[in-house]
Amino acid sequence: MKTSTAVLDGLDVLMAHLVVGGGVEGASTREVFYEEAAYNRASELLRTTEDSGQRGRFELRLRLALHLSPRAAIVYDRRNVTPRWRLIHAHLVDGFGYPTESSESLARSIARTLDNWDEKREGVTAHKNLLLRRDGNRCRNCLAILEDKANITVVAKDPFKPYYLAPDELLRAEVDHMEAVSTFGTNDRSNLQLLCRLCNSGKGDGLGLSVRQEAEFAGCEIEGASISYRSSLVYWVIERDGRKCGLCDLADRELTIRPVVNGGGLVRSNMRTTCVVCAGLKPSTASEA
Ligand SMILES: [Zn+2]
Ligand SMILES: [Zn+2]
Structure with a gap:
């Protein structure tokens, strides 16, 4: 297994944190349980075939993105003059108390995930007439x-x-x-x-x-x-x-x-x-x- 020095984007960092955990101080048994469950789930995903692994990864990213976004960014109106990532960024800072500078890349990758999801859905709607x-x-x-x-x-x-x-x-x-x-x-x-x-x-x-x-x-x-x-x-x-x-x-x-x-x-x-x-x-x- 190679030690990855690849640049991780914000969501990967967050996932890594959630999965590997940062040794939560005074973690309750419940927290330990969830951490373990997250770890097992992650190793399960890594063991599955490439295709379903991708799928699981996408699901996980989407869940995180939905969790960390304000509603206005989830049902984003493309005519909105404020970019999607900025709405998310403001939410991360104001709602979650994340530091302003370091959460910008996280906000951008969340916005990308939501953009991808929208494309998939719109792609489906386009099939309706056919x-x-x-x-x-x-x-x-x-x-x-x-x-x-x-x-x-x-x-x-x-x-x-x-x-x-x-x-x-x-x-x-x-x-x-x-x-x-x-x-x-x-x-x-x-x-x-x-x-x-x-x-x-x-x-x-x-x-x-x-x-x-x-x-x-x-x-x-x-x-x-x-x-x-x-x-x-x-x-x-x-x-x-x-x-x-x-x-x-x-x-x-x-x-x-x-x-x-x-x-x-x-x-x-x-x-x-x-x-x-x-x-x-x-x-x-x-x-x-
Ligand atoms: Zn009948
Ligand atoms: Zn029916």
Whole structure:
């Protein structure tokens, strides 16, 4: 192993500090535990293949960058006359009490990391029109026609797919990485698909619903559950059921979900996928008004 005399940029210095640690004075057992965990994680990353090592490194850098940046730098507006790194620099000095001079290079490398991340994301958005042409304009998960308020679930105000609460927002076509978002680097079109915003936000980080979330809303009426919980149920139930209706077995109509046992808990195990026809959705009559 060669002793590295390579110039490390600010983030590398910080990572080195976090990982190797500077012998925190009077470190609690918890701190020691975290330091050990960080060290193990780092050696794990170093042992993996070049490609996944790069990926892990990028994740770590992104996490650090997000942790050390002010919000204005994270959602940076390119028309802003103040460069991104300057916003970060001010935050490091004022917010974290870092020394003014030595934190400039750190601020610049954080800004570079955020720039890279933006490029990756914008790169994905640019695929949207091509994907619309390749896949048609339906959500790959729930088969709703994207950006079309005439979907029966909107018209009939399906409470299990709460598009009607914010149709412009929730029916927007979004580009999704089929392989988890955290596995960066695969903006290859074969790894991209279009989902409606409801499904995409329901998919979240791709790791599923935690029992904690389920327990929080299990006893709710569907109308009382948050949009975010309802979107998670929609995504994960339809995904689990192979993206087809469990009653008629068809996979060409928009899908929604319904309880298996009425009156049962609002949890995945008590939900099944059904097409809008089997769910009995009908346009609501205008006579209520
Ligand atoms: Zn969808
Ligand atoms: Zn059906």
